[in-house]
Amino acid sequence: MRSVETGAEAHPVCCPVSGLGDWGTARTHAGGFRLVPVRMERDLSLVGRWMNDPAVAAFWELAGPERVTARHLRDQLADGGRSIPCLGVLEGRPMSYWEIYRADLDPLAGHYPARPYDTGIHLLIGGAADRGRGLGSMLLRVVADLVLAGSPACARVVAEPDLRNVASVAAFLSAGFRLFTELDLPAKRAALMVRDRGLRDLL
Secondary structure (H helix, E strand, C coil): CCCCCCCCCCCCCCCHHHHHHHCCCEEECCEEEEEEECCHHHHHHHHHHHHCCHHHHHHHCCCCCHHHHHHHHHHHHCCCCCEEEEEEEECCEEEEEEEEEEHHHCHHHHHCCCCCCCEEEEEEECCHHHCCCCHHHHHHHHHHHHHHHHCCCCCEEEECCECCCHHHHHHHHHCCCEEEEEEEECCEEEEEEEEEHHHCCCC
């Protein structure tokens, strides 16, 4: 989850992630995959159920009544297009939750040497049946490619998984991210993972 608290100076330009809904469908070995921006009335119950899975709650800290999830989603949706909460839809089936955000406009930028248009991603795999099959690393690679293709000004995709979440860190590494540094954030010690645009053509 987005857990840093210090401020970040806004960059006086539009946010590339605001066009995410037009990024289209990616072909994967598991079928067509696309990011669909969250709609509260349609998706709140599903995302809330995922947030209450113990494997998710251990790291997202958003378990509890539906109003907890609703408040988090409203905060995301009210962020002026700088952060877009999405469902990951694989072959027509919602199976993951994503947040695609301008990391250089996020409080995270106060904790590392951010560059203009750095784009961050958060991921949770919704159902237990979709975990432990390599889908996470495959989808991280696909979404990083979608970000870089859809946001030409973005040179890096970043993420900050909890260092205790060994499976998540391993998935990022398998998806072509590198460990840039470790960060002491207010709610966790994180691994700052970076995927550079130059790798997109090599992977």
